[in-house]
Amino acid sequence: MNRPWRHAISFVLLTAFVVPAFSADEFNCGDAQTPDSMHFADIQKQAQQINQQFCDALKAPASSALPREELRVFAARAHRDVLSRFAGLPLDQLDAQFTFWEGQIDGGSINPLSMPVLIVARRTPNDPYRYSFAGNADNNAGVISLASDDTACASAFNGDSCSGVLEDLANAIAPYQINYNAYAANRTVAELNRQSKRWDRYFEEGRSLTTIDLALTTWMEKESIRASHLQGPPPRQWFALHPEPVVEYIPGAPSGDQFEAALAVEWVGVNWWEDSIIGLPFGASFSTTHSERIGVDDMGYGVTLYFDNVYSVGWARHGDEDGYYVSLDLLTLFEEQKSRIERYRSAVGKVD
Amino acid sequence: MAKKQKVVLLIHGMGNHTAPGTTSRGSFGKEFIDTCNLALERYPKHAGQGIESHVDIVEFNYNAWFDKVRTKMADKAKSVNERLTAIGAAYQVSFPLSFVGELSSLEQKYGDDKFFYTHWLDVIFYSTILGAKVRVDAGAAIAKLVRDYGAGNVHVVAHSLGTAVAHDTLALLYRPESDPEDKIPDLHPVNHKLASVWMIANVSRLLHSVNRVADPLHSVVRPGDAGCTALMNNVRHRLDPFTWISRFSPQNDGRWLLEPVYDAYYTPIVNDLVTSGNTHAITQYLDDPNVAEVLFAQLLKFKASSADLAAARAEYRAKSLQGAYAVLQQELSSLQIGEFQSWSDFLSAGEKLQNAIDLIRKEFK
Numbered sequence: 001m002n003r004p005w006r007h008a009i010s011f012v013l014l015t016a017f018v019v020p021a022f023s024a025d026e027f028n029c030g031d032a033q034t035p036d037s038m039h040f041a042d043i044q045k046q047a048q049q050i051n052q053q054f055c056d057a058l059k060a061p062a063s064s065a066l067p068r069e070e071l072r073v074f075a076a077r078a079h080r081d082v083l084s085r086f087a088g089l090p091l092d093q094l095d096a097q098f099t100f101w102e103g104q105i106d107g108g109s110i111n112p113l114s115m116p117v118l119i120v121a122r123r124t125p126n127d128p129y130r131y132s133f134a135g136n137a138d139n140n141a142g143v144i145s146l147a148s149d150d151t152a153c154a155s156a157f158n159g160d161s162c163s164g165v166l167e168d169l170a171n172a173i174a175p176y177q178i179n180y181n182a183y184a185a186n187r188t189v190a191e192l193n194r195q196s197k198r199w200d201r202y203f204e205e206g207r208s209l210t211t212i213d214l215a216l217t218t219w220m221e222k223e224s225i226r227a228s229h230l231q232g233p234p235p236r237q238w239f240a241l242h243p244e245p246v247v248e249y250i251p252g253a254p255s256g257d258q259f260e261a262a263l264a265v266e267w268v269g270v271n272w273w274e275d276s277i278i279g280l281p282f283g284a285s286f287s288t289t290h291s292e293r294i295g296v297d298d299m300g301y302g303v304t305l306y307f308d309n310v311y312s313v314g315w316a317r318h319g320d321e322d323g324y325y326v327s328l329d330l331l332t333l334f335e336e337q338k339s340r341i342e343r344y345r346s347a348v349g350k351v352d
Numbered sequence: 353m354a355k356k357q358k359v360v361l362l363i364h365g366m367g368n369h370t371a372p373g374t375t376s377r378g379s380f381g382k383e384f385i386d387t388c389n390l391a392l393e394r395y396p397k398h399a400g401q402g403i404e405s406h407v408d409i410v411e412f413n414y415n416a417w418f419d420k421v422r423t424k425m426a427d428k429a430k431s432v433n434e435r436l437t438a439i440g441a442a443y444q445v446s447f448p449l450s451f452v453g454e455l456s457s458l459e460q461k462y463g464d465d466k467f468f469y470t471h472w473l474d475v476i477f478y479s480t481i482l483g484a485k486v487r488v489d490a491g492a493a494i495a496k497l498v499r500d501y502g503a504g505n506v507h508v509v510a511h512s513l514g515t516a517v518a519h520d521t522l523a524l525l526y527r528p529e530s531d532p533e534d535k536i537p538d539l540h541p542v543n544h545k546l547a548s549v550w551m552i553a554n555v556s557r558l559l560h561s562v563n564r565v566a567d568p569l570h571s572v573v574r575p576g577d578a579g580c581t582a583l584m585n586n587v588r589h590r591l592d593p594f595t596w597i598s599r600f601s602p603q604n605d606g607r608w609l610l611e612p613v614y615d616a617y618y619t620p621i622v623n624d625l626v627t628s629g630n631t632h633a634i635t636q637y638l639d640d641p642n643v644a645e646v647l648f649a650q651l652l653k654f655k656a657s658s659a660d661l662a663a664a665r666a667e668y669r670a671k672s673l674q675g676a677y678a679v680l681q682q683e684l685s686s687l688q689i690g691e692f693q694s695w696s697d698f699l700s701a702g703e704k705l706q707n708a709i710d711l712i713r714k715e716f717k
Contacts, residue, residue, distance in 0.1 A: 033505070113543075185498045196485070226563075229524050
């Protein structure tokens with residue numbers, strides 16, 4: 001092997017291992033998108049530190065385990081701090097909510113980890129604010145319910161209402177889960193984007209569909225479309241009474257009428273739009289062709305084969321005569337090839 | 353502009369909706385923002401504030417893609433019709449050419465601006481495999497906002513056909529259990545619980561009876577611990593014909609939600625004031641204080657006293673068209689649009705809805 005090729009191959013191999021593949025949906029750890037806490041700065045700082053540790057672990061999974069022990073310590077400390085800060089205030093459900101939260105972090109699910117936020121929900125202007133960790137709202141007795149002007153917290157929290165203090169607490173805790181939950185959502189985004197591109201290709205590169213084809217494909221592929229999860233495109237397209245302009249050659253037709261424009265109508269057909277057993281998109285249908293020639297039956301019955309979603313060739317029996325047809329795209333391709341061959345011959349002729 | 357803490361994802365309904373550009377709003381986004389801004393003016397503590405000073409607004413548009421499909425079909429039908437003419441086919445009498453000719457003639461009209469082609473065809477398209485692609489794209493839009501803002505800061509507002517898109521997508525996107533057949537990682541109802549979901553002129557049950565994707569009364573699209581959202585709101589107008597068929601209207605009887613969850617986290621809203629000819633329009637829904645004050649309570653730090661709320665309602669009532677409700681109710685009651693069992697019922701319902709809309713428009717010309 002000569003030296004330039006060896007250098008080229010070495011370069012390719014080196015960059016393949018050193019330079020990570022670029023992904024448009026590559027996950028970037030973001031800054032916590034929550035306002036600075038007024039009353040719980042320490043808790044918020046610890047939450048942000050946990051968030052960064054998750055970022056480091058998720059970006060380098062081979063070398064870093066998820067900081068589960070640090071997370072447990074954070075949750076336990078935050079729970080203690082909250083009970084201490086709210087001691088003596090009429091917010092009995094806080095302990096139960098934080099006990100639930102610690103339980104989720106400590107003994108909840110493993111894959112994924114349960115990483116809920118403290119939700120602040122107000123249904124209408126006349127309703128109270130309701131506070132509960134995600135996953136712990138159904139037990140109404142455990143939900144903290146406060147009017148917006150509840151003043152019970154004012155003396156302990158610089159004049160702020162209890163609803164304001166609890167919203168501040170929710171913002172202080174929230175950063176702990178940002179990167180972990182964002183990372184999971186990013187995996188969803190990446191795969192959905194990939195499937196969206198496949199859907200685009202299904203409609204742009206696959207064979208064009210009429211309304212009937214859409215209906216038939218929807219019906220024939222309903223198991224995949226009605227699956228209980230989001231889906232990429234089905235492997236096949238189905239066709240019924242699908243018209244396609246073609247050019248047909250009937251050797252037995254009168255001279256001058258052998259090549260004619262015709263319309264092929266696919267009675268029923270199927271097309272594997274992305275790949276097939278022959279290694280490229282392929283389809284087949286039972287078809288009729290329609291044209292007008294003296295002495296030859298207008299209608300011919302036969303089969304059509306489709307290649308690469310664009311080109312078709314077919315055979316039809318018009319009474320006693322055989323007809324052979326190609327799609328206009330294939331004809332154009334032949335003409336382009338013919339022009340290229342003629343140009344080559346001209347060039348060769350000139351050299352000779 | 354700096355990114356806000358909260359974001360609203362808008363999902364439009366049937367009809368022509370221009371897509372947003374890189375620096376411009378789409379038509380649905382513009383309607384939402386303009387109407388919210390007008391409504392905010394009724395509350396003294398928020399006068400002069402625009403909705404965009406409180407939340408970011410993101411639009412999911414699928415109409416542009418449906419238009420592309422419609423145009424491609426219309427163009428292809430044109431070339432087929434030209435070939436039919438060229439071969440001098442007597443397609444009026446000879447099958448299958450007669451059928452092909454009729455279908456091509458129909459598809460050539462897909463570019464027309466009649467109600468069937470601009471509205472009902474959207475519903476038909478959504479019910480086919482085209483809908484599966486819309487759901488993947490909507491899922492990506494939702495998951496991106498969950499990733500970038502945190503699910504607890506994401507509000508989804510859907511209107512008309514958009515409610516079916518929103519419901520079906522969320523139902524397939526959020527799964528608490530794993531499925532080995534599912535190659536797309538799902539969002540989690542606890543870790544990725546949304547802040548609120550708004551279904552305005554909800555047709556999700558109507559579409560379910562056709563496409564069988566997910567039953568709105570048994571899906572994860574609900575508030576509460578097992579649901580995908582903290583708060584859920586369902587809005588209809590008594591004289592919006594699109595909400596008469598297969599109406600989503602669960603009662604507080606413990607069957608859809610536990611009663612305390614229904615009371616605390618679900619808001620059914622029924623409007624009956626008529627201020628414009630189009631009772632289905634998103635603008636009429638959002639302008640009504642029944643909707644606006646609840647939307648603002650959930651989206652922003654909404655401050656309005658009881659007197660402010662009452663004054664806003666009185667101002668809106670003064671805008672309403674006197675006597676319109678009674679007149680419309682009488683005229684529309686004769687249309688008898690009910691549940692349907694087949695595609696022909698479905699298409700007939702489309703025709704009746706067109707008649708209903710024509711009646712309403714004629715009344716308020």
